[in-house]
Amino acid sequence: MSKRTGVDELKLLGLLWKESPAGSRSGISTQSITTLAVNLADKEGPGAVTIRRLAAEAGVTAMALYPHIGGRAELFELMLDHIAGSTYTPTGLPDDADWRARISAIADANWKKCQEHPWVTDAASGRPVPGPGASTKYEAELRAFDGIGLTDIEMDHTLTALISLVHGTARATIATHRSREPDEQNDTGWWANIEPALTAAIGDRARFPTASRVSQALGEATGKANDPEGAYRSGVALFIEGLSGQVEGA
The missing domain is CATH 1.10.357.10 (Tetracycline Repressor, domain 2)
Known part of the structure; x- marks a missing residue:
């Protein structure tokens, strides 16, 4: 899902810029399905976002989704654009003089x-x-x-x-x-488990004096x-x- 391949760019342009009207019977739209897909990805990861799963969630057939979202590749782009557009909502960027x-x-x-x-x-x-x-x-x-x-x-x-x-x-x-x-x-517990073995593997800590000093300082300050x-x-x-x-x- 993370690879942006297989996109029909002309189809995607139409989906992005010309909102398809909600179906008179199904009530679905590009926006509603995109929002549903984003919510599903947030909860279960992008791998859970399939046409079949979205159709089941929306209560329609898979074929009913395609006019609104194209294919799975186009849907992913719609999802990313949806998130981009919400970055500064509802208040927008501050109009600060600084x-x-x-x-x-x-x-x-x-x-x-x-x-x-x-x-x-x-x-x-x-x-x-x-x-x-x-x-x-x-x-x-x-x-x-x-x-x-x-x-x-x-x-x-x-x-x-x-x-x-x-x-x-x-x-x-x-x-x-x-x-x-x-x-x-x-990471305190994790480090306590591996530190003895790591120390034995490295042997002389003087091999990495700067790294040892910095990592110790970071661990003590932040855990x-x-x-x-x-x-x-x-x-x-x-x-x-x-x-x-x-x-x-x-």
Whole structure:
């Protein structure tokens, strides 16, 4: 489900931009089925989203869905566009005079969406067909960068770099949470189990003096073997600091 292949791009454009009317008898629409699919993916993972399962959930035949969602590949794109379009709802991005606050809000909103829909972080980027949701999101984000001293191309590159930072650390955070047992809050117990064997395997800790020092400091401070959520916060702060130096020093 995470690979964006097999999409009929012309069909997808029609589905994205021209909402099909709800069937007079079935009551289904592109929007209603897309929302149903997103909710199912959030609860059970994208693998659970099949045409047959959606048809059963909607109380219609599988054939009744195709005019509204195309095939499974097109449906996945509709789902991603739906989520993109809800990134800044209901209040939108803050119209803050301080551009740093606007950039921080972009990062936080995208981080939140990744936590709400963790399967999105596994989606390959490729060349997605722009839909109304993604286009609305892109417009709002570019406006947050507009007027701070970047060229149009720099705005796009900077935004892309920021979203990549958010998605990368969000993906690592989600993977870390998935690796823990349901009752585990940190990695302390896991580390206590493997530390003696790891120490014996490594032998002389002086082989990796910097790594040993840093990992020990991180573990003592956070109780974690790695801390991608902390990396997200630090990364965004460094990103904004670096951007500030570029635009204010120009």
